[in-house]
Amino acid sequence: MLLAAMLIAVGLIANAGLAQGTGAAAAPGSDASQPEGVLSIVMSNKDPVTYTIVALSVVALSLIISSALRLRMNAFVPPATVNTIREMIEQRQFKELIDYTENDPSFVARSLNPALKRAPSFQAMKEAMETAVGEQTAEQFRKIEYLNIIGNLGPLLGLLGTVLGMITAFSAMKAAGGSADPSVLSGGISKALAHTFMGLFLAVPALAAFGVLRTLVDRLTIRGALVAEELLLMIRPADAPGKPGAPPPPPASSPRQPSGPSSASRPRVNPVPQPPSAPQ
Numbered sequence: 001m002l003l004a005a006m007l008i009a010v011g012l013i014a015n016a017g018l019a020q021g022t023g024a025a026a027a028p029g030s031d032a033s034q035p036e037g038v039l040s041i042v043m044s045n046k047d048p049v050t051y052t053i054v055a056l057s058v059v060a061l062s063l064i065i066s067s068a069l070r071l072r073m074n075a076f077v078p079p080a081t082v083n084t085i086r087e088m089i090e091q092r093q094f095k096e097l098i099d100y101t102e103n104d105p106s107f108v109a110r111s112l113n114p115a116l117k118r119a120p121s122f123q124a125m126k127e128a129m130e131t132a133v134g135e136q137t138a139e140q141f142r143k144i145e146y147l148n149i150i151g152n153l154g155p156l157l158g159l160l161g162t163v164l165g166m167i168t169a170f171s172a173m174k175a176a177g178g179s180a181d182p183s184v185l186s187g188g189i190s191k192a193l194a195h196t197f198m199g200l201f202l203a204v205p206a207l208a209a210f211g212v213l214r215t216l217v218d219r220l221t222i223r224g225a226l227v228a229e230e231l232l233l234m235i236r237p238a239d240a241p242g243k244p245g246a247p248p249p250p251p252a253s254s255p256r257q258p259s260g261p262s263s264a265s266r267p268r269v270n271p272v273p274q275p276p277s278a279p280q
Contacts, residue, residue, distance in 0.1 A: 045194050049161035053154070053198045060150045060206045067144055067209075071216045077224045081106045082231070089234045094119075097235075107136055107224040108231065115232055122236055129232055137221040144213045151206035158199020165192020 069075070081104055088097040094116065101113035115129040169188030 045161070045165075045191055047161070047164075049157055049164065049195055050198065053157050053161075053195075053202055056150050056153065056157075057202050060147060060202065060209075063144070063147055063150075064205070064209045064213075067147075067213050070143075071140075071213060071220060073220065073223070076107050076220045077227055078106050081109055082227060085109070085112065085231055086234070089231065094235070107221070108228050110136055111224065111228040112231055116235070119235075125232060129228060133221070133225045133228065136224075137217070140217045140221065141214070144210060144217065147206050147210040147213065151203045151210060154199040154201075154203030154206065155196075156199070157202075158196040161195025161199070162192045165189070165195060168192075 084100065085097065085108070088094075088100065098113065098116045101109040101116065104110075111129055111132045114132045115125040118124040118128045165188060169185055169192060172188065173185055
């Protein structure tokens with residue numbers, strides 16, 4: 001959507017510039033009265049600031065496309081990878097599972113592999129998985145952080161170009177003794193402001209894409225962490241305390257009781273007092 005919006009905006013600007021150029025060609029005697037198109041003004045500014053903004057635009061567009069292709073649920077947490085891991089766990093193929101997760105680049109496999117290497121301590125396995133999830137989340141955020149940097153640099157570069165253009169315009173006015181042609185001065189100012197337009201045109205899509213991609217990274221990492229935790233619970237060691245599947249604790253040893261009915265099962269009989277013997 002962002003790419004389509006950028007292409008539509010560029011097309012509209014190009015059409016406006018082309019229409020204005022055609023109108024000017026149809027009336028050659030009125031060239032001074034025809035306004036110059038925005039695209040023509042932008043393309044006429046060939047300086048280091050313009051080249052830098054164009055290069056950053058290409059980099060930003062490449063980052064947006066690559067991130068949009070990478071941050072998908074099927075690419076982030078592939079169902080085939082999850083199903084394969086489940087089958088290996090059910091078949092107790094833990095050695096093959098370690099080798100598989102070592103070579104698989106998906107989020108779930110990279111989160112589960114450090115935990116498998118900490119077996120059989122379930123607490124150590126859980127801590128290793130949490131550390132791996134945090135590292136991968138930070139790595140995904142670092143990959144899209146460049147869009148934030150480019151978006152913040154865009155207006156600053158545009159302002160730099162504007163200031164340089166204004167300095168050039170007023171220097172020409174000073175060289176003319178303060179009586180420069182207003183049309184020439186206004187043309188220099190319009191070219192200077194074209195840098196601001198280019199900087200904003202770079203910053204708006206970059207910052208918008210950064211916000212959308214940051215939300216996608218946050219959502220996908222949470223889902224991936226939940227899937228990894230579910231798989232980790234499936235390979236929980238049997239001796240993990242307080243977990244289902246752990247063997248019950250052995251009963252406490254009791255002293256051997258003598259054979260026969262126990263004293264607890266015998267009915268208690270109260271002694272009956274005997275009457276005194278009669279005199280002879």
